[in-house]
Amino acid sequence: MKNSIYKNRMVLKTLLIFFTGIVLVSCSDDILDKQPLDAISESAVFNDPTFLQNYVYNSYNGIRPPWKPGTGGYIGLTDIAVAEETHNSASGIREYLAGNLTPDNVTDFTNMWNEEFDYLRRINVFFEQTEDSDIDKGQLDPMTGEMHFIRAWIYFDLSRIYGGVPIITKSFKLDDESFDIARNTYDEVAQFVVDECNLSIELLDGIDAVPGKVSKGAAMALKARMLLYMASPLNNPTNDQAKWQAAAVATKAVIDAGYSLHPTHEDLFLQPLKSDEIIFGKSFTTGNRIPDWGYNYDFWPAGFDARQRLCPTQTFVNMFQMDNGEYPYLEDGITVNPASGYDPQDPNVNRDPRYYSYIIYPGAGPMSIIDGAKSTTRLYEFWEDANPNPDNNPPYQNPNKVDKFNGQELFDFGRDSQTYWIKGLTPFFYRINTGYTFKKLLDFSGPRASFDFDYNQVVIYMRLAEFYLNYAEIQMALGNEDVAREYINKVRKRPSVNMPDITSSGTELEREYKSERAVELHLEDSRFFDLMRWKDAPGKVDLGPIRGLTSVTMDWTGAKEGDPLGTLHYTYGEISGPDPRAPWPGDFYYLFPIPKEEIQRSNNTLEQNPGY
Structure with a gap:
């Protein structure tokens, strides 16, 4: 494990040299005169607000982009999309679809464990090195708030892929006695995410939101999303209503934070970031x-x-x-x-007008x-x-x-x-x-x-429409179908969409909600994890054949000059090209296996997920 999760602190020196290329254009002359740019010391980075902000910006790369693993992310593993055959072979998708994901081949599919724990190490170095920093509190606090958010995001993402993982809040050195760290439970990790978000909210309170940067609103939204996952069937097998209530309060706070639906949906994913709706995104x-x-x-x-x-x-x-x-x-x-x-x-x-904006047929x-x-x-x-x-x-x-x-x-x-x-x-x-x-x-x-x-x-990580839909789901779980319909219909009433209100209830309302969510949020790193947290794979969602x-x-026949089309004839059926999708292997497949090499490096301190 010391080769992956807990790397040598000396790697930091390489990272500091890398920053010189990042910050060159933004450094003032007096800073540049202090020392050679190819030899920035650790002390200089952690005691200079310009260098330190760029250290923080580099840590943003720990937020997994929604197209990993492979362009399109996990959506090719769901019922609404299919990945091309050679792409499956290259990225390990084939093994997942065949029901053959194992601790031995999971890193061929996603290297999440290794990559994300490396970023967590860097973030922990930040907290250690800035604990007694001389940087003005008004400059340091927002950066600290950003780093609490990024650490929370990484742990949120790890928890929905692996479940419980080790909570590491310090960097490791070569002379540390042991790197054998056990896993925390899912509930402990989820609560850690909530706590980190609360710290971020406090530190970013009163700071003006800047498109592309972590804001108080982003921290509120991540907290609300974590609470929704905690309340969902996969992680709440007794359907504890208190968890749904907590998710409701946090989600309503996001809704009331001043965001609004952008009037058109067609340009949401084009620059500039639509700050009226987008809570956190990247250009x-x-x-x-x-x-x-x-x-x-x-x-x-x-x-x-x-x-x-x-x-x-x-x-x-x-x-x-x-x-x-x-x-x-x-x-x-x-x-x-x-x-x-x-x-x-x-x-x-x-x-639906979104059909013409989102699908080429x-x-x-x-x-x-x-x-x-x-x-x-x-x-x-x-x-x-x-x-x-x-x-x-x-x-x-x-x-x-x-x-x-x-x-x-x-x-x-x-x-x-x-x-x-x-x-x-x-x-x-x-x-x-x-x-x-x-x-x-x-x-x-x-x-x-x-x-x-x-x-x-642009890449959108969180936007208001998601939280309208999240709130609708929470209200359905709490038995408030009128409120649920109200918030689903808010999404449908965007001026450029303006679809009729839904009026259904019970299982039909659930179907309409889940379809609405798929239509509105597809390709936004949602569908795969929704199916997992809903436990919707076996017998509920048909994952194949395609x-x-x-x-x-x-x-x-009968076409006239200038007619763009004749009469089209359509035949529908199963598509034979994609890799076959095996029957659902079992509920253990709702989580990924921990890579075998990580189990070995921990001297078997890490326990493997059941079923693998």
Whole structure:
């Protein structure tokens, strides 16, 4: 364990040298004259407010980004998204889906334990070194509040992945007698998070909120989120109502803190950070943008020179209601809801406005997409068009509709591209395509991937809409369905959405709440952990097989010059490409195993999670 959780304090010197490059542009001349920049002492860092603030900023990197593990985060493990096959193999996702996650292979999937305890060590060094600091209290207290928040966030994230973990509040030195530290219980870790948030709230009280920095509101929100997790079925098996009450008080405090829903939902994830709704988020510059060119690289629609690593499932698409407030399908996902007015052969009309903002579906557009030789303004086809006719010039009947090798009738649209890809006539083809693409986090103002383009995306960690939904869930647990409906409907009444109020109760209200939460918060590091804390995997949420569009063809009969589309024909069914999802292995799978090497390094002081 001394090689991972409790690293040599000498690593700090490397970290201090690294800071010189960070703080160079912000240091005043008198500071720069004090000593060579390649030899900043530990004392200088912890007694100079500029250097120290940059030490704090570096610690923000301990807040796991929502796209780890792998772009898209954990959502590819849920019912609403599926990850491309080679991506699964590379990131260890395949082992999880197959029910084969073990202490031996968990680090292939996520290196959370090692990475996060390393940041906790750095944070503990901060507290030790600033205990008797000469820095003015008005400058030091806000930084200390930020560090309490970051430590709380890391422990919150560790607790929802592993359950109880060791609470470490001091750094370790080479001459310490033992590194064999036992795990704390989940309840102890959760209470530690709450206590850290309370310290952060106190220290940041009266400090003006700055977009991208930890604020009092952010600390209040993290506390409320932790209390919700503590009250949830996974961690509250007796349904202790006092835990729900505590979550209610903390969540209502966030709601009453002065935030408001941004009037439009389409631009929430584009710069600048929308400080009216976003409680804690992060923007980027050309120097620190999301790795691999950002979400564009992995969510970019296939057919526009892209690999499209992550796709929405038909299950998720079906969660978007019609604009009359009815679901297109009944709960089985196959039988059309007769009250909805939905037509499976005309599926993209009269839907929740968020559907058009968040999902790219066959025929969507026209979209102006800048990328490579295929850059053009055209409708979305979910595989590369084998015989493009971008100007829609006559004849509309494609002369190459019949494959001369097998006589099969082909169309200028959709999955006929598989045939042409096999022959090497189209450049991109991926086996997992469900027919849909996520649109929520894409930035089409520039190319798919370029080191030279300053992309506009932001990362949102917490925003008001989540806490409206959290409060609704808490009120359902407390038996107050009227209040629950009120807060769900607040989200639905955002001016750019304006969906009908929900009026359901009981199990139907629960279904509508969970669907609403999936629609509103997808790709925000929520769905996977929601399913876990709800204990919704076995028998409640169907994690497989994956369903989507198995065929989309276009009939140009009757089309006139200038018509953007002929008549589309849709076939729905199981998608054969993704790695098969094994039956739920058992309730032990609600938590991940502790890496085997960490158990060994602790001389077996750490106890493994049950079932592994």
